[in-house]
Amino acid sequence: MSHLSVRRLWQSYGDKVVLERINLEIESRSFVSIAGASGCGKSTFLRLVLGQERPTRGTILLDGDPLPPEPGPDRGVVFQRYSVFPHLTVLGNVILGLEIERSPLLGRLFGAARRRAIDEARHYLEAVGLDGDRERYPDALSGGMQQRLSIAQTLIKKPRVLLLDEPFGALDPGTRASIHALVLRPWSEHPMTVLMVTHDLTEAFKLGTRVLVFDKTRHDEQEPERYGATVTYDLTLNRSPSTPPPPAELQAEQASTRSGPRCPPADAPRTLGGAHGEPAHPARRRPTDASTAVEPRAVRDQFVGAGPAPARRCAGHVRRRPRRAGAPRPTSTHGPRRPPWNRGRYGTNS
Amino acid sequence: MTSYRFRWINRRPAGRGSLLALLPFVAIVVAYALGSHARLARNPEDKLMPAAATMAQSFATLAFERDARSGDYLFWEDSRASLVRMGAGLGIATGVGLVVGVAIGMLPYLRALLASLVAAFSMIPALAILPILFIVFGVGEVAKVVLIVVGVVPFIIRDLSQRVGELPEEQWIKAQTLGASSWQVALRMVLPQILPRLIDALRLSLGPAWLFLISAEAISATSGLGYRIFLVRRYLSMDVILPYVLWITLLAFAFDSGLKWLRRAAFPWAREEARR
Ligand SMILES: Nc1ncnc2c1ncn2[C@@H]1O[C@H](COP(=O)(O)OP(=O)(O)OP(=O)(O)O)[C@@H](O)[C@H]1O
Ligand SMILES: [Mg+2]
Numbered sequence: 001m002s003h004l005s006v007r008r009l010w011q012s013y014g015d016k017v018v019l020e021r022i023n024l025e026i027e028s029r030s031f032v033s034i035a036g037a038s039g040c041g042k043s044t045f046l047r048l049v050l051g052q053e054r055p056t057r058g059t060i061l062l063d064g065d066p067l068p069p070e071p072g073p074d075r076g077v078v079f080q081r082y083s084v085f086p087h088l089t090v091l092g093n094v095i096l097g098l099e100i101e102r103s104p105l106l107g108r109l110f111g112a113a114r115r116r117a118i119d120e121a122r123h124y125l126e127a128v129g130l131d132g133d134r135e136r137y138p139d140a141l142s143g144g145m146q147q148r149l150s151i152a153q154t155l156i157k158k159p160r161v162l163l164l165d166e167p168f169g170a171l172d173p174g175t176r177a178s179i180h181a182l183v184l185r186p187w188s189e190h191p192m193t194v195l196m197v198t199h200d201l202t203e204a205f206k207l208g209t210r211v212l213v214f215d216k217t218r219h220d221e222q223e224p225e226r227y228g229a230t231v232t233y234d235l236t237l238n239r240s241p242s243t244p245p246p247p248a249e250l251q252a253e254q255a256s257t258r259s260g261p262r263c264p265p266a267d268a269p270r271t272l273g274g275a276h277g278e279p280a281h282p283a284r285r286r287p288t289d290a291s292t293a294v295e296p297r298a299v300r301d302q303f304v305g306a307g308p309a310p311a312r313r314c315a316g317h318v319r320r321r322p323r324r325a326g327a328p329r330p331t332s333t334h335g336p337r338r339p340p341w342n343r344g345r346y347g348t349n350s
Numbered sequence: 351m352t353s354y355r356f357r358w359i360n361r362r363p364a365g366r367g368s369l370l371a372l373l374p375f376v377a378i379v380v381a382y383a384l385g386s387h388a389r390l391a392r393n394p395e396d397k398l399m400p401a402a403a404t405m406a407q408s409f410a411t412l413a414f415e416r417d418a419r420s421g422d423y424l425f426w427e428d429s430r431a432s433l434v435r436m437g438a439g440l441g442i443a444t445g446v447g448l449v450v451g452v453a454i455g456m457l458p459y460l461r462a463l464l465a466s467l468v469a470a471f472s473m474i475p476a477l478a479i480l481p482i483l484f485i486v487f488g489v490g491e492v493a494k495v496v497l498i499v500v501g502v503v504p505f506i507i508r509d510l511s512q513r514v515g516e517l518p519e520e521q522w523i524k525a526q527t528l529g530a531s532s533w534q535v536a537l538r539m540v541l542p543q544i545l546p547r548l549i550d551a552l553r554l555s556l557g558p559a560w561l562f563l564i565s566a567e568a569i570s571a572t573s574g575l576g577y578r579i580f581l582v583r584r585y586l587s588m589d590v591i592l593p594y595v596l597w598i599t600l601l602a603f604a605f606d607s608g609l610k611w612l613r614r615a616a617f618p619w620a621r622e623e624a625r626r
Contacts, residue, residue, distance in 0.1 A: 087617070104531070107533075
């Protein structure tokens with residue numbers, strides 16, 4: 001299956017410690033949402049799991065075996081940008097994974113083998129609502145369509161671990177809502193563990209079976225780079241999953257993305273009702289346990305309101321330029337990619 | 351009502367401005383015609399600015415009458431010789447540049463080994479080693495082709511390896527998560543995205559390539575466009591030189607447009623930069 005164990009993980013770049021003392025046991029088939037201030041190392045953590053970088057210290061085990069030290073087909077990824085190949089059509093992007101697997105020498109399929117691959121790919125394209133656009137190039141797709149394409153491209157490989165780094169960060173809320181289902185459905189159908197970085201706590205709680213927050217626990221005012229972030233907040237949720245939206249809604253989103261300016265469909269519900277009644281994921285059917293039976297909104301409010309705002313301490317992107325002593329604190333500690341509707345999620349920051 | 355005054359950076363010619371583009375050409379032709387007329391009126395023997403009719407006549411002699419000595423149509427023989435050299439030189443340069451450039455761009459080991467060497471090589475003025483090429487390869491065709499290759503290849507290698515490096519990190523990772531081997535990454539991800547860049551690099555190389563070709567032909571050849579120009583220079587035959595220069599320009603322009611067209615037709619997904 002796909003149980004992840006993270007043991008005493010540290011990651012530093014030169015003198016700069018980014019992550020420290022990360023210990024996690026992530027159950028097979030969990031959906032882990034990872035939140036935290038900009039620059040506190042969420043993407044770094046994903047890169048380590050992905051095998052894009054080696055940890056400075058510590059190990060990550062997948063079902064008890066050390067992770068291969070380079071990216072491979074067992075771990076799929078959807079990035080925020082550049083997630084699809086611009087030189088391939090929508091269909092080409094999705095069958096690429098199959099072509100690579102089945103044709104080691106040319107990386108290309110022909111004839112009947114290609115037709116079989118196309119049939120498989122179209123199944124995934126239909127699932128993400130892009131079957132009608134399969135001959136188009138990504139350049140001609142909206143941001144939401146590109147992300148859906150990337151999801152299909154990744155899922156066709158049936159990865160054991162799916163890594164999502166702010167996959168919906170650049171999308172408007174309406175488009176996001178309808179894409180959420182596209183991640184949840186395959187996750188409930190195919191056994192895989194999902195790690196998703198997001199700046200949107202609503203999203204984190206809505207999709208995740210477990211929510212992690214990365215933050216620094218130790219601070220050194222003279223030498224802010226001395227300590228890294230670790231997991232400061234870890235909550236396992238037990239509510240039942242949001243189920244995929246009815247297809248009609250998907251189509252509405254498609255229509256809105258295809259016809260020029262992107263805007264959420266007027267009637268897109270903000271929360272997706274469980275119309276489909278798919279079997280709930282086992283991890284989400286655990287009997288209610290007093291320690292974890294928390295109403296998500298209550299948790300969110302508690303977290304957002306609690307303590308010193310994490311965004312203050314952890315803004316690596318801002319801190320990279322050394323500040324002169326006595327210089328005013330930067331007023332905004334958010335990274336440049338924080339979408340406008342999402343500012344100030346972590347409370348005050350000045 | 352006062353009319354709105356646009357900034358100059360926002361004023362654009364109506365249509366596609368092609369008439370405007372013609373203007374300077376027409377101006378040059380007219381200026382030449384006037385100058386030529388004035389000089390010939392003063393001295394009918396003047397060779398510096400021959401009249402259009404004289405040029406046409408000389409050109410026709412070269413293009414449509416067999417040469418008494420060799421029995422060739424000189425103009426076409428010159429064109430053929432030059433184009434063969436050019437084609438061979440650019441063809442080899444493209445092949446070598448593509449393979450080496452992509453390999454250096456993709457493989458850190460190869461980059462560590464070769465990148466500095468290529469950078470150093472690209473600093474050598476190719477014309478300075480032309481004598482060496484003549485000594486090593488003799489004065490035949492090989493030296494001329496090699497000059498074009500040597501002059502153009504370092505640029506193509508550097509340009510392409512840099513372009514390979516500019517492919518977003520996300521793509522490299524993505525390809526690997528789809529299970530691609532290094533070879534498959536080269537074949538399915540890097541090569542197709544680098545080919546339009548290769549065409550760009552080739553277009554930029556056309557100028558230097560012609561320069562190398564004509565220089566080599568000027569120094570040692572028995573045919574070729576450059577050879578002819580430098581041969582008739584002794585007789586101040588502007589009536590031959592000018593049509594030849596025009597023809598070379600036309601060829602270069604055709605190459606360039608052809609490549610541009612090829613890029614658009616073969617890579618519809620690749621946007622060209624600078625669309626303003
Ligand atoms: N290769 C590297 N060399 C040096 N510093 C790095 C490197 N990669 C990341 N960092 C630093 O590590 C810190 C964490 O970066 P990371 O991208 O993981 O943050 P993040 O939590 O994903 O932020 P965001 O929410 O803005 O995406 C940043 O301060 C960054 O400058
Ligand atoms: Mg990040």
